[in-house]
Amino acid sequence: MTWRFVSFLVGQLGAGLLGWWLAGDRAAALGLVVGGVLWLALDSWRGAQMLRWLRQGADFAVLPARGLWGEASSRAQRALRLRELETADARRRLEEFLSAIRTSPNGVVLLDAQGRIEWCNQTAADQFGIDPQRDLMQQVTNLLRDPAFAAYFYSGNFGRDIVIPGPRSLASRPVKLAVHLHPYGEGRKLLLSRDVTVLEQAEAMRRDFVANVSHEIRTPLTVLTGFVETLQTLPLDEEERRRYLVLMAQQAHRMQTLVGDLLTLSRLEGSPLPGAVEWTTVAELMTQCAQEGQALAKAVDKSSQQLRFGAAPAVEIAGSSRELLSALSNLVSNAVRYTPAHGTIEVQWRALADGRGELSVRDSGPGIAPEHLSRLTERFYRVDRSRSRETGGTGLGLAIVKHVVQRHGAELAIDSTPGLGSTFAIRFPASRLRAVVSPATGMPAPPATESLEG
């Protein structure tokens, strides 16, 4: 400011002195006026240059001007630089924020006050079948045409989420999406979506399971209650009483077996996977199953069945002996129960060429039609309900087998021909097998050659 004032005075006085020196007093006054005007013209020119500089975006070097205009231009340039840095920082943060939303496993859609799509991430585009570029500014209710969504959108009540079928949902492969609207800003909405297909399926399975268990327990319970009432109200002779008590014991046993199987299943689901700390010899498994199988055959009046156990190999399996025994006994029990008297059942161990080992149960029973094979391991799935119940089945045996097999990294292969029989084989991975070491020699023990026959 001082420089500006001094330059004005110097300019004016200089021009005045020059006029006085050249032409006397009158010219001095004229010189003063001319000096002032010239200074003003120069100042205005520099101001105009500064204005041009600002208008052109102030993107060239600082004006070489000094004084007021020089300082104003350098300060303006500094303020602009600061704003540019702030804008770049805000843009970077916005980009980071958007890329975080882009990678979100949930769908995110930003809607304007009219319900038009302003932005959406790829997850939302995939879930709703929309194009993140082409469908921008489209009305969301035109793209999500489910009536439940339209009712939810226009209700204005967004306190809860709703579940709608995904646009690519098929009867054979249903897709369920949970969507939730969150109002924000001035009439804008944030639409969040989550794929809940697996959760919904699990919930449906849980409902079915509870319904099935209740049904399975209610049936023997109703029968038991009936007998109890009969015993309480009717005068029965000793023979009738004995007969009724036998039937009651059967129903109680049926409930006990069901509860036992349910507990086994829940234990299998809730316990950690069996590691390689416990080893079970295949020979032990086969011996125990042979005894159980023979006892069962006797109990169901099928002692005439041929129950053959192949040569026990000198092999051990890594895993829970309790679980392995439960899986093999379920397969042997099914074979005994479904194969008619005089039929044949064979339990065998076979080493496969790729190093795996196979434990199989083959029977000459009624066999199973191909359309049932993929569903046999579902809980409570039965090909023939009455035959399963007659023989004391719970419908959970193969579900238990499947769990045990999965927990041991093995696979269950079912091969069956209606009228000819079935083979259920458990194939263990090579990593879970080892040769039994003989304590006497420290060498792998030779396989047992005897076969067990019932």
Ligand code: ADP
């Ligand atoms: P269940 O207790 O009814 O035997 P499972 O889960 O063990 O239940 O078996 C499911 C169904 O598979 C049975 O109801 C039966 O229809 C069929 N099944 C299982 N094993 C055999 C077999 N060896 N021969 C014929 N059908 C079988």
